[in-house]
Amino acid sequence: MLTVAAAHWVVEAVLLYAAIGLGIGIGFLVAGIERIDPAARDAYAFRPLLLPGLVALWPLVAWRWLRALR
Template sequence: MSPAVANMIVIALGAYAGIGLLVGIAFIARGIDRVDPVATGSSWGFRLLVLPGAAALWPIISRRWWRARAQARSHP
C-alpha cells in the first residue's frame, strides 16, 4: 500500500470518527429521548456509556433520529 493511500484511509477514518463524535454528543444530549422512550430521564452516566456506540454507529443513529423527528411532527 502506498503512503498516499494509507494517508487517505487515515483521513477518512478521522473524518468518520469526528462526525461520529459530534453526532454522538448531540444524540446523547437531545436525541436519545426521542429514539428510545425507555431512555427518557436516564442518567448522564448511562448516556456516557452509550456515547462510544452512538459515535461508531452514527449513520444508523442519525437515520433513526431523523425518522423519530419526522414521526413526531406528523403525529402531534
C-alpha cells in the same frame, strides 16, 4: 502494497468518520435519545457508555433520529 499517500488517505477518512460520529453522538445523547427511547429519560449515568457505539454506528443513529423527528 499500500503507499504512504494511500495510508494517509485511509487515516484521514477514518478520522473524518469518527469526528462526524462524535458530533452526532453527543448531539443525540443531549437532545435525541429521549425521542428514540423514552426509558432513557433521567438516565444520565449510563449515556456516556453509549458514546462509542454511537460513534461507530452514526449513519444508523442519524437515520433513526431523522425518522423520529418526522
